[in-house]
Amino acid sequence: MPPSPAAAGAASPSNSSSASASDPTPSWWESVSQARSRILALSSILPPPADSDVAALADSDRPARALLRSPASYAALSAALRSGGGADDPACHWLYDTLLSPDPDLRLAALAFLPLLSSLYLLRLPPALPSSLSGFEAVLLAVYSSEAKNRQGKPVLVQVPDLSVPSLYHTPLSSPSSKSPRRQQPPPIPPPAGNVVVGVLSPPLEPQAAVKSTKRAGIIGVAFEAYYAKISQMPAASKVDACNAVAAWAGQYCKCRFELDEELDGEEADSLGSVSPLSSSEAENGKALEEEMAKMRVNGDSNGRNCGEREGRVPLPWELLQPVMRVLGHCLLAPLNPAEVRDAAAEAVRVVYARSCHELVPQAILASRSLIELDKSARKAAKAADAAASGAIVSVGTAGSTASSSRPSSKPNTPGKQRKPDVLLVSK
Structure with a gap:
């Protein structure tokens, strides 16, 4: 006899608690219920036009994925972040609580706002009071603490070949003798076992209780490493925000940034120069970030030492610039990115x-120059493919018009076959 619904309901909490104790990943129903509660909590802190749109996402089959891919929810929460940032900011509280959720899809939805939050935090640092940015710092520390817990005090290592040791394919062979041209060559010398150099991509993470000025770049760099690990699932508006943030942090808008584009055609070079690093034609967050940076002024002197420098420039140590360049590389070269993401990354x-x-x-010159050369080659290949496709369309159209002109012309009312005589039925 099957158990009653009351008994099943009474047994479900214990079963779910034991399952959650053995497996930290929540079940499907737990994930859906958590996502719905977080979406309703987000809709309660948004203004009237956006709260109903966000609340409607709770009725979907996968609410967390729907929240991640919703442009309306991203624009609404981005506007709330631009007007907040303090300790009592409800938007920062929602991001902090969502980042601590065990559901990976919910963490993705919160991680998508990390580039915009980091940009607003660094741009407001000099004039703002420290207490007015404690909400941003709490979110950054939550991401940093999660990464430190996942790494368990170990560094992130990368293995590269040692160029000082000859490889299997670069071992010199003895020249063949003239007397025996077909003599069998000796086998190549195998490379030694230790021909790999281990490099430290990211050092071990120390626990941080506050965002200190000496640790600020490292904390934001670790946050961007976590963002880069999931960047393939991020929406386009979030990637545009990441590119805009990097361009604002660099802040060097002089003509020398286009010195590697001399080989491009004039029209293509003009299109690169017209791309604004702080705006996007399809993302509302880019327009709002442009308003945030509208008060910047261009500083320059007669000697050109500060040519094109803008306020909002921040120090870019390698611990911050390295993960940022990986993010730019994905935004610039990933084939599924839309055009606005690639253009923003090209400018940044x-x-x-x-x-x-x-x-x-x-290091920064080598990394940025390599990305620029890859971008140039990708644009040339795309331009050649478009030219080939348009040429094929023109050739097919010309062949079709030639074939149609070679056919004998006939009037539309002239039948091609002899019609049968009409038979009229007359009643007697």
Whole structure:
């Protein structure tokens, strides 16, 4: 005999608690219920036009994914973040609580706002009071603490081949003798076992209780590493915000950022120069960020030492610039990114190149220049493919018109076959 609904309901909490104790990942129904509660909590802090749109996402089959892919919810929460940032900011409280959720889809929805939050935090640092940015710092520390817990005190390592050791394919072979041209060559010398250099991509993370000035760049860099690990699932508006933030942090808008684009055609170079690093044609968050940076003024002197520098420039140490360049590389070269993401990344990487050239940072120059060259080759390949496709369409159209002109012309009312005589039925 099946158990009654009351008995099943009474047994479900214990079963769910034991399951959650053994497996930290929540079940499907728990994930859906958590996502619905977080969506309703978000709709309660939004203004009237957006609260109903966000609340409607709770009725979908996958509420967390619907929240992540909703442009309306992203624009509404972005506007709330721009007007907040303090300790009592409800938007920061919602992001903090959502980042601590065990549901990975909910964490993705909160992580999508990390570039905009980091940009607003760094741009408001000099004039703002520390207490007015404690909400932003709490969210950044939540991401940092989660990454430190996942790494368990271990660094992130990368293995690269040692160029000082000859490889299997670069071992020199003895030249063949003239007397025996077909003599079998000796096998190549195998490379030694230790021909790999281990590099530290990210050092071990120390626990941080506050965002200190000496640790600020490292904390934001770790947050961008967490963002880059999930960047393939991020919406386009979030990627545009990331590119806009990097361009604002670099702040070097001089003409030297286009010195590597001399080989491009004039029309293509003009299209690159017209892309605004702080705006997007389809993302409302880019327009609001442009208003946030509207008070910037261009500083320059007669000697050109500060050419194109804008207020809002921040120090870019390698611990922050390294994950940022990986984010720009994805936004610039991933094939599924829309055009506005690639254009924003193309402008941002050129501003970083100009900044690194002015400050003579070899690592940043190498990374940004490589991305610019890859962007140039990708644009040339796309342009050649478009030209080939348009040429094929023109050739097919010309062949069709030639075939139609070779056919004998006939009047539309002239039948092609002899019609049968009409038979009229007359009643007697």
